[in-house]
Amino acid sequence: xxxxxxxxxxxxxxxxxxxxxxxxxxxxxxxSIMNPDDKSGLEMALQLKxxxxxxxxxxxxxxxQADLILREAYAxxxxxxxxxxxxxxxxxxxxATSHALAGAxxxxxxxxxxxxxxxxxxxxxxxxxxxxxxLDLPQVSYLEDLKFDGDKTFTMKRHxxxxxxxxxxxxxxxxxxxxxANSPRYMSVGGIVDAYQKEVEVWGFNEIEVDEKxxxxxxxxxxxxxxxxxxxxPAGELYEVETDEAVxxxxxxxxxxxxxx
Amino acid sequence: MDFSxxxxxxxxxxxxxxxxxxxxxxxxxxxxxxxxxPIETVEKMAKIxxxxxxxxxxxxxxxxxxxxxxxxVEELSAVCATTxxxxxxxxxxxxxxxxxxxTEAQKQKYLPKLASGEWIGAFGLTEPNAGTDAAGQQTTAxxxxxxxxxxxxxxxxxxxxxxxxxxxxxxxxxxxxTRGITAFIVEKxxxxxxxxxKEKKMGIRGSATCELIFENVVLPKENMxxxxxxxxGIAMKTLDGGRIGIAAQALGxxxxxxxxxxxxxxxxKQFGRPxxxxxxxxxxxxxxxxxxxxxxxxxxxxxxxxDQKVPYSVDAAMCKLYAAETAMEVTNKAVQLHGGYGYTRExxxxxxxxxxxxxxxxxxxxxxxxxxxxxxxxx
Ligand SMILES: Cc1cc2nc3c(=O)[nH]c(=O)nc-3n(C[C@H](O)[C@H](O)[C@H](O)COP(=O)(O)OP(=O)(O)OC[C@H]3O[C@@H](n4cnc5c(N)ncnc54)[C@H](O)[C@@H]3O)c2cc1C
Ligand SMILES: Cc1cc2nc3c(=O)[nH]c(=O)nc-3n(C[C@H](O)[C@H](O)[C@H](O)COP(=O)(O)OP(=O)(O)OC[C@H]3O[C@@H](n4cnc5c(N)ncnc54)[C@H](O)[C@@H]3O)c2cc1C
Numbered sequence: 050x051x052x053x054x055x056x057x058x059x060x061x062x063x064x065x066x067x068x069x070x071x072x073x074x075x076x077x078x079x080x081s082i083m084n085p086d087d088k089s090g091l092e093m094a095l096q097l098k099x100x101x102x103x104x105x106x107x108x109x110x111x112x113x114q115a116d117l118i119l120r121e122a123y124a125x126x127x128x129x130x131x132x133x134x135x136x137x138x139x140x141x142x143x144x145a146t147s148h149a150l151a152g153a154x155x156x157x158x159x160x161x162x163x164x165x166x167x168x169x170x171x172x173x174x175x176x177x178x179x180x181x182x183x184l185d186l187p188q189v190s191y192l193e194d195l196k197f198d199g200d201k202t203f204t205m206k207r208h209x210x211x212x213x214x215x216x217x218x219x220x221x222x223x224x225x226x227x228x229x230a231n232s233p234r235y236m237s238v239g240g241i242v243d244a245y246q247k248e249v250e251v252w253g254f255n256e257i258e259v260d261e262k263x264x265x266x267x268x269x270x271x272x273x274x275x276x277x278x279x280x281x282x283p284a285g286e287l288y289e290v291e292t293d294e295a296v297x298x299x300x301x302x303x304x305x306x307x308x309x310x
Numbered sequence: 311m312d313f314s315x316x317x318x319x320x321x322x323x324x325x326x327x328x329x330x331x332x333x334x335x336x337x338x339x340x341x342x343x344x345x346x347x348p349i350e351t352v353e354k355m356a357k358i359x360x361x362x363x364x365x366x367x368x369x370x371x372x373x374x375x376x377x378x379x380x381x382x383v384e385e386l387s388a389v390c391a392t393t394x395x396x397x398x399x400x401x402x403x404x405x406x407x408x409x410x411x412x413t414e415a416q417k418q419k420y421l422p423k424l425a426s427g428e429w430i431g432a433f434g435l436t437e438p439n440a441g442t443d444a445a446g447q448q449t450t451a452x453x454x455x456x457x458x459x460x461x462x463x464x465x466x467x468x469x470x471x472x473x474x475x476x477x478x479x480x481x482x483x484x485x486x487x488t489r490g491i492t493a494f495i496v497e498k499x500x501x502x503x504x505x506x507x508k509e510k511k512m513g514i515r516g517s518a519t520c521e522l523i524f525e526n527v528v529l530p531k532e533n534m535x536x537x538x539x540x541x542x543g544i545a546m547k548t549l550d551g552g553r554i555g556i557a558a559q560a561l562g563x564x565x566x567x568x569x570x571x572x573x574x575x576x577x578x579k580q581f582g583r584p585x586x587x588x589x590x591x592x593x594x595x596x597x598x599x600x601x602x603x604x605x606x607x608x609x610x611x612x613x614x615x616x617d618q619k620v621p622y623s624v625d626a627a628m629c630k631l632y633a634a635e636t637a638m639e640v641t642n643k644a645v646q647l648h649g650g651y652g653y654t655r656e657x658x659x660x661x662x663x664x665x666x667x668x669x670x671x672x673x674x675x676x677x678x679x680x681x682x683x684x685x686x687x688x689x
Binding site for chain 2: 120124237238241242243244306307
C-alpha cells in the first residue's frame with residue numbers, strides 16, 4: 050500500500066501573539082511545528098505501515114525552513130519526503146496551494162492520501178477537500194479512525210456533529226484527519242540521528258503537473274478584507290473527576306494563583 | 311569555534327523536551343513521594359531509543375553522541391532527577407564500560423539488550439569501607455578452574471533492584487592494591503547474588519539505591535571485563551564518563567528550578583505587585599541563569615571532547631564540580647524566592663533542592679573533583 054501524507058509547517062499558536070494594531074500574527078521568534086492534525090494523519094499512516102508494511106511518503110509545500118518537519122517525519126519513520134518549493138508557488142491561498150499539491154500528487158502513485166483536517170494558522174479546512182476535487186477522488190473528512198479491510202477497501206469512522214458515521218471506502222481516496230484520532234509517536238533517537246542523512250526531494254514547478262495560471266498569487270482568488278484579533282482565552286485544563294475532587298482541584302488552583310488564601 | 315547545536319541535536323532537543331514535559335514531569339512528584347521506581351517511564355524511553363543514545367547502531371543503539379546523551383539527561387532531570395539518574399547510571403556506568411572494554415562476544419551479548427532498554431544496567435564499585443577511597447575494595451574474586459568465585463558486598467548501587475546487568479569490581483590480588491582489582495559482568499539471577507537493603511534517601515527518591523550481596527557467586531571467566539587486575543583503571547575511566555552524565559543531571563535540576571521560579575515570581579504578589587518587580591528577585595534570577603548557562607557550556611564541552619575522542623577527565627571533573635555546586639545554589643535560591651510555599655511539597659522546588667544535593671556526592675564528591683583538577687595543574 051502506498052500512502053501520501055500532506056504536512057504543513059505552522060507557527061506554534063500556543064506561543065503566538067497577535068499584533069494589536071494590525072490584527073496579524075507576530076511570527077518572529079515563534080517556534081514552528083508540524084500542524085497537529087497532520088501529525089495525527091502521519092501517525093495513522095505509520096500505524097498502517099507497522100501493521101501492513103505500507104510505504105509512506107510525506108509532502109509539504111513551503112519555504113526552505115519547512116525542511117525541518119520533513120526531517121521530523123523521517124525521524125518518526127516515513128520512507129520518502131518531498132519538499133515543494135518554487136517562487137511560482139509564493140502568495141498562494143488555499144486554492145492555489147491545493148492546485149500545487151494536486152500537481153505534485155499526479156506524479157505519485159498512491160492508494161491513500163491523508164491530510165490534516167485543518168491547519169492551526171490558516172484554519173480553513175479547505176486544502177484536503179480541494180485536492181480531492183482536483184484529482185477527482187472520493188473524500189472522507191473529519192476522520193477519527195481507519196482500518197484496512199484488505200482488497201483495497203477501508204472502514205472509516207468519521208466525526209459528525211451528532212456522533213459518528215461509519216463508511217466503507219475504496220482506494221484510491223482522500224481523507225482528512227482530526228488530531229483527536231490518536232497520539233502521534235515521538236521521533237526515535239535513531240531516526241533523528243539518520244534524519245539528515247536521508248534525501249529530501251525538492252520539487253519545483255517543472256517537476257509537477259499543473260497549469261501555471263492556477264499557482265501563486267495569480268491563482269489565488271482570495272483577498273483579505275480585514276483581519277482582527279478576537280479576545281484570547283487561555284487553553285483550559287480538563288479534569289473528569291467526582292464533584293468533591295473537582296472542588297478540591299479548583300480550590301488548589303485558586304490558592305496557587307493566590308486568589309484564595 | 312561554534313557554540314550552536316547541530317541540526318540533529320536541534321531535532322533531538324525538540325523531541326526530548328516534549329517527551330520530558332508530557333511523559334516524565336506528570337509523575338515526578340508521585341515518584342518522589344512514594345519512593346517508586348518509574349518503570350513505565352523506562353519502558354517508554356526504551357521504545358524510542360533513550361536507553362541507548364551513544365551506543366553504535368551495530369550494537370542496537372541509536373548511534374548518537376555524548377552531547378545528545380547529556381542533553382537527554384539534562385532535559386529529563388529538569389523535570390525529574392530520578393529519571394535522569396536512571397538513564398545516566400544505565401548508560402554511562404554499565405553500557406559504556408562494556409562498550410569500551412568488552413570483548414566482541416560480551417558486546418554482542420549485552421549491548422543490544424541494554425541499548426534497547428530490555429535490560430537495565432548498574433555499576434557496583436562502592437563498599438562500606440571503600441567510598442572515596444575506592445581502592446579499599448574488600449569484595450574478592452578467587453580463581454577456581456574456569457571460574458571466579460565472588461564474595462563480598464557493595465552499597466549505594468543505583469538501579470540495583472531493577473537491573474539485569476551489573477558491572478562490578480573485586481580484588482583478585484590483595485597484595486597489589488589498585489593493581490589487584492578486576493572488573494566483572496554479573497547477571498541478575500546468578501546463584502549466590504542477591505539484592506540487599508534499599509536506602510531511604512533525601513532526594514532522587516524514585517531511583518532504587520541498594521546493597522548488592524555476593525555469596526560464593528560462581529562467574530565463568532568470560533564474565534571478566536577487560537584484563538585481569540586492570541579493573542581500577544576501568545572504574546576510573548568509567549567514572550570520567552559518568553561525571554558528564556551527573557553534571558548534566560545537576561544542570562537539568564538547576565534549569566528546572568529556574569523554570570519554576572520564573573513562573574512563580576510573576577504570579578506571586580506582595581506589596582501590591584508581583585515579586586518579580588523587586589530588584590533583588592531580578593538579580594537573583596540573573597545569577598542563577600548565568601551560572602546555569604556556564605554549567606551547560608562546561609557539560610557540552612566535556613561531552614564534545616569525549617565525542618572527539620580526546621582526553622576529557624579534567625573537563626568532566628570541572629563540569630561535574632561546577633554544575634553540582636550550581637544546582638545546590640540555584641535550588642536553594644529557588645526555594646528562597648518561593649518563600650514558605652517553596653518549603654512545602656506543593657511546589658517542585660522543594661524536591662529539586664533535595665535532589666540537587668546528591669550531585670555533589672556520587673561519582674566522586676566535589677572534593678574528589680577538586681583533587682582531579684588540581685592534580686592535573688600541579689603535575
Ligand atoms: C485568506 C488567506 C490568504 C492567504 N494568503 C497567503 C499569502 O498571500 N501568502 C502565503 O504565503 N500564504 C497565504 N495564505 C496561507 C496559505 O493559503 C496556506 O498555506 C494554505 O492555503 C493552507 O491553508 P490552511 O492553512 O487554511 O490549511 P487547511 O486547508 O486548513 O489545511 C488542511 C490540510 O491541508 C494540508 N496542507 C495545507 N497546506 C499545506 C502545505 N502548504 N503543504 C502540505 N500540506 C498542506 C495539511 O494536511 C492540512 O492539515 C493565505 C491563507 C488564507 C486563508
Ligand atoms: C544515592 C546514591 C547513589 C549511588 N550510586 C552508586 C552506584 O551506582 N555505584 C557505586 O559504585 N556507588 C554509588 N554511590 C556511592 C557514592 O559514589 C559514594 O557515596 C561516594 O563516592 C562517596 O563515598 P562515601 O559515601 O563512602 O563517602 P566518604 O568517602 O566516606 O567521604 C566522606 C567525606 O569525606 C571526604 N573525603 C574523603 N576522602 C577525602 C580526601 N582524601 N580528601 C578530602 N576529603 C575527603 C569526602 O569528599 C566526603 O565529603 C551512590 C551513593 C548514593 C548516596
